Amino acid sequence: MDFLSDHLPGMLPGNRNLPPLQGAVEAPHGTTIVAATFDGGVVLAGDRRATMGNVIAQRDIEKVFPADEYSAVGIAGTAGLAVEMVKLFQLELEHFEKVEGAQLSLEGKANRLSTMIRSNLAMAMQGLAVVPLFAGFDIDREKGRIFSYDVTGGRSEEHGYAATGSGSVFARSSMKKLYRQDLTEQEALTLVVQALYDAADDDSATGGPDVARRIYPIVTVITDEGFRKLDEAESSEIARSVLERRLEQPDGPRAALL
Amino acid sequence: MSTPFYVSPQQAMADRAEYARKGIARGRSLVVLQYADGIVFVGENPSRALHKFSEIYDRIGFAAAGKYNEYENLRIGGVRYADLRGYTYDRDDVTARGLANVYAQTLGTIFSSAAEKPYEVELVVAEVGAEPEGDQIYRLPHDGSIVDEHGSVAVGGNAEQISTFLDQRHRDGMTLAEALKLAVQALSRDPNGSEREIPAERLEVAVLDRTRPQQRKFKRIVGRQLARLLEADGGSAPTDAPSDTEEGEGGESAAATDAPKSTDSGGDVE
Numbered sequence A: 001m002d003f004l005s006d007h008l009p010g011m012l013p014g015n016r017n018l019p020p021l022q023g024a025v026e027a028p029h030g031t032t033i034v035a036a037t038f039d040g041g042v043v044l045a046g047d048r049r050a051t052m053g054n055v056i057a058q059r060d061i062e063k064v065f066p067a068d069e070y071s072a073v074g075i076a077g078t079a080g081l082a083v084e085m086v087k088l089f090q091l092e093l094e095h096f097e098k099v100e101g102a103q104l105s106l107e108g109k110a111n112r113l114s115t116m117i118r119s120n121l122a123m124a125m126q127g128l129a130v131v132p133l134f135a136g137f138d139i140d141r142e143k144g145r146i147f148s149y150d151v152t153g154g155r156s157e158e159h160g161y162a163a164t165g166s167g168s169v170f171a172r173s174s175m176k177k178l179y180r181q182d183l184t185e186q187e188a189l190t191l192v193v194q195a196l197y198d199a200a201d202d203d204s205a206t207g208g209p210d211v212a213r214r215i216y217p218i219v220t221v222i223t224d225e226g227f228r229k230l231d232e233a234e235s236s237e238i239a240r241s242v243l244e245r246r247l248e249q250p251d252g253p254r255a256a257l258l
Numbered sequence B: 001m002s003t004p005f006y007v008s009p010q011q012a013m014a015d016r017a018e019y020a021r022k023g024i025a026r027g028r029s030l031v032v033l034q035y036a037d038g039i040v041f042v043g044e045n046p047s048r049a050l051h052k053f054s055e056i057y058d059r060i061g062f063a064a065a066g067k068y069n070e071y072e073n074l075r076i077g078g079v080r081y082a083d084l085r086g087y088t089y090d091r092d093d094v095t096a097r098g099l100a101n102v103y104a105q106t107l108g109t110i111f112s113s114a115a116e117k118p119y120e121v122e123l124v125v126a127e128v129g130a131e132p133e134g135d136q137i138y139r140l141p142h143d144g145s146i147v148d149e150h151g152s153v154a155v156g157g158n159a160e161q162i163s164t165f166l167d168q169r170h171r172d173g174m175t176l177a178e179a180l181k182l183a184v185q186a187l188s189r190d191p192n193g194s195e196r197e198i199p200a201e202r203l204e205v206a207v208l209d210r211t212r213p214q215q216r217k218f219k220r221i222v223g224r225q226l227a228r229l230l231e232a233d234g235g236s237a238p239t240d241a242p243s244d245t246e247e248g249e250g251g252e253s254a255a256a257t258d259a260p261k262s263t264d265s266g267g268d269v270e
Helices: A002-007 A079-100 A106-118 A121-125 A168-178 A185-202 A232-248 B009-026 B068-088 B096-112 B159-169 B176-188 B223-231
Strands: A033-038 A041-046 A050-052 A055-058 A064-068 A071-074 A133-138 A143-149 A155-158 A161-164 A218-223 A226-229 B030-035 B038-044 B053-057 B060-066 B121-127 B136-140 B147-149 B152-155 B203-209 B218-221
Touching: A002 B068, A033 A071, A033 A133, A033 A143, A033 A168, A033 A185, A041 A064, A041 A071, A041 A133, A041 A185, A064 A079, A064 A218, A064 A226, A071 A079, A071 A106, A071 A218, A079 A106, A079 B053, A079 B068, A106 A133, A106 A143, A106 A155, A133 A161, A133 A218, A143 A161, A161 A168, A161 A185, A168 A185, A185 A218, A185 A232, A218 A232, B009 B060, B009 B096, B030 B060, B030 B121, B030 B159, B030 B176, B038 B060, B038 B121, B038 B176, B053 B068, B053 B203, B053 B218, B060 B068, B060 B152, B060 B203, B068 B096, B068 B121, B096 B121, B096 B136, B121 B152, B136 B152, B152 B159, B159 B176, B176 B203, B176 B223, B218 B223
Parallel strands: A041 A143
Antiparallel strands: A033 A041, A033 A161, A041 A218, A050 A055, A064 A071, A071 A133, A133 A143, A143 A155, A218 A226, B030 B038, B030 B152, B038 B203, B053 B060, B060 B121, B121 B136, B136 B147, B203 B218
């Protein structure tokens, strides 16, 4: 990134001269991303809808990307900028790894992403914010970790579960009631799909599972074996079983009252 | 002020070439061979940390003989060039030919610039194709010329003798174990014709394996897998046996990970 800013500053996000603001800019927005840790790793999932104002811009956008072998980023905010940021982030991690012959620490990766978000602040002030969620497996501590960000690049580590995007409020409430410390990988996968369903239920900019078009949430798992994205069969199975239960109980599983 | 002696340009260049060749000849040789599923790099290297081979990009590997600080510099330059290309355009737009051209320009400029000493390095840039016909191997001597090689190539001190040895014995479609064996045989020959044993711990081996499911095809072969390959007798050695390799420089490519790690095409999944 330092090399780029010396040689081709125009290639970096956040280094562009913006035209004076004339009304809000309308660009496709990404929406709900959720993450949860379990014993031995972390899951990161995102819905598939991109909206532009009240129009659905895209039904099958992918918002969760591997950053490298042991980490992944889920993006919320302006899709175009966010995708570019992730691309640059992936490049930086790979570049570091090749030049140094070793991977960055998870903390180091999280800090790097923080700087990149901060460099986008001028754009964010014009309404083109990017707010990712970063999750990875920390090889040194041997556990999954989640980092959330705000538009100014402020970074905070989340314990247990986290969400970002317009539906994050609903997703977080949903996970608050369902999350337990001793989740297994499979349970954690179900948990994030439940949370996405709840987010889609109450937030118009978050898409639920689309059975007719076979569009299901993107669900990824990171463990000590590395990053893995569930294939369509696996994620559809989870989404369908959640859907099945919701046909009987539209509001999803009930938590104990006391 | 004294008048400098006149030195003819021919003489000056010959001296510089001689200087560079001597520098390269001090280092150990290394060989790069094509095999059925890709390209294998084999060299003698007592160090575990200072590599002679490394990954440049998805399908491109780099090997160097000579002075470490000089080729390390070129290697980092190459990684930068490749990453910048890939980011600006697309991952497919990074090619070994382009990279070799950049190296040739750099080496050529340094070689002919009177202000600098010539680099004492000889490089190999290799790209593995989807099919064996698509494999490319370029050798870049110290003076900035490019040689397009096929089958096998040796660089470093004893290169000429080793290449002759390899040329006679290398054939297309060798298995990894066969190619590795041949490479070790070639490297164990001393200039005076005698042979010596190179233990597995002193070998540095890496492959560009076209059958790897990941986008990044570079992989180091170390430890038990290396020992197993060295023991395997030629023909029957399975190249896709379950292995205990270290991942490339630590992993699967970011963009490549859409493909779930599968055990079917083997290689690096425990």
